[in-house]
Amino acid sequence: MADPFFSFPREVNEVSARLVAGGVVLMAAATLWLDVRWLTALLAYGFVARVLTGPKLSPLGQLVTRVITPSLPIKARMVPGPPKRFAQAIGAVFTVTAAILTFGFDRFDLAQIVLAVLLVPASLEAFVGVCVGCQMFRLLMRAGVIPATVCEACNDIWSRRPEPAPG
Numbered sequence: 001m002a003d004p005f006f007s008f009p010r011e012v013n014e015v016s017a018r019l020v021a022g023g024v025v026l027m028a029a030a031t032l033w034l035d036v037r038w039l040t041a042l043l044a045y046g047f048v049a050r051v052l053t054g055p056k057l058s059p060l061g062q063l064v065t066r067v068i069t070p071s072l073p074i075k076a077r078m079v080p081g082p083p084k085r086f087a088q089a090i091g092a093v094f095t096v097t098a099a100i101l102t103f104g105f106d107r108f109d110l111a112q113i114v115l116a117v118l119l120v121p122a123s124l125e126a127f128v129g130v131c132v133g134c135q136m137f138r139l140l141m142r143a144g145v146i147p148a149t150v151c152e153a154c155n156d157i158w159s160r161r162p163e164p165a166p167g
Contacts, residue, residue: 012081
């Protein structure tokens with residue numbers, strides 16, 4: 001049975017997730033340093049699209065999963081999808097807030113602060129491989145706020161270690 005259109009993948013390639021985060025860093029940085037306000041709306045759209053459908057409706061998600069990742073000589077590293085979706089939802093809150101500040105209240109100055117804060121977790125994901133949203137998801141699962149049924153694979157994933165590099 002095919003996944004419903006409005007669904008998020010049960011597993012996500014960590015390589016693609018990091019590349020998408022890198023794209024977010026580039027777009028947010030361009031928005032801030034080049035004063036390109038319309039990119040705020042594109043960032044917000046991308047996060048909302050990824051929360052709702054994974055990469056299906058996200059131009060950045062499509063570019064990464066269909067073009068960039070397949071062209072790299074890097075082995076896929078699959079991780080559970082629910083924590084990544086949670087992280088995308090946090091990004092959506094930040095970018096939708098920035099878009100509302102920019103276009104609804106003409107307060108791009110405040111939107112720039114919101115986007116600057118977003119650069120921190122996006123950069124950690126892209127360059128260090130630390131998913132802040134995933135860590136928050138883990139803490140919320142441990143606290144019982146997010147039930148274990150949301151991500152049964154997550155019950156085991158926190159004990160996993162990356163495979164050592166061959167050589």
